[in-house]
Amino acid sequence: MGARLADRFGIKALLLGTTATAVAGHLLMSWVMAPGGYLLLGAALFVVGLANGGTAFAATVAGSAGVADLEQGLAGGLINSARQIGSALGVAALMDVATSFTAHHQVAGAAALAMGYREAVVVVAGLAAAFIVSMLFIPSEHAQCAPKRLPRSRFAALQPIVTSAVPVCRPSSNVDQAPHLAAQKGSKR
Secondary structure: OOOHHHHHOOOOHHHHHHHHHHHHHHHHHHHHOOOOOOOHHHHHHHHHHHHHHHHHHHHHHHOOOOOOHHHHHHHHHHHHHHHHHHHHHHHHHHHHHHHHHHHHHOOOOHHHHHHHHHHHHHHHHHHHHHHHHHHHHOOOHHHOOOOOOOOOOOOOOOOOOOOOOOOOOOOOOOOOHHHHHHHHHHHHH
């Protein structure tokens, strides 16, 4: 589903849309945490999970777009390492936010802890909204580096064969190019 949406709307639009959905899901979750309705909480968790999965897909595609074929493994490793470390640090920071809010509430016990978790979820929604605002200011000059057509193995028989799946953006200066690229240019003469 992510490949189809990316083909139709582009990676930046998919990243913005899934992040906006995550903001809505987190706000819904913070709203339904207090009454304790399991059906609404389940719906909010479904929306958050769907949005976070779409955001992870779009971020992975955006992070590996424009990377040379020889360096795709390195790019994938960096993307996944950053995701794992960021998740661990994010959970630690949000637990600190939750316990700080819990300590300042006048209610005692589990109700105060639930209020702290609710405030932490609102902080997550605020951070995601800040990401949306920052994405609006990022210029789309690298749009030509993003793949125009994502590979879809399930639909390979239905699609025409694409000869270049991901265009590689190269620096304009020959000084900045990697040595193996300069050697390839020299052998073409």
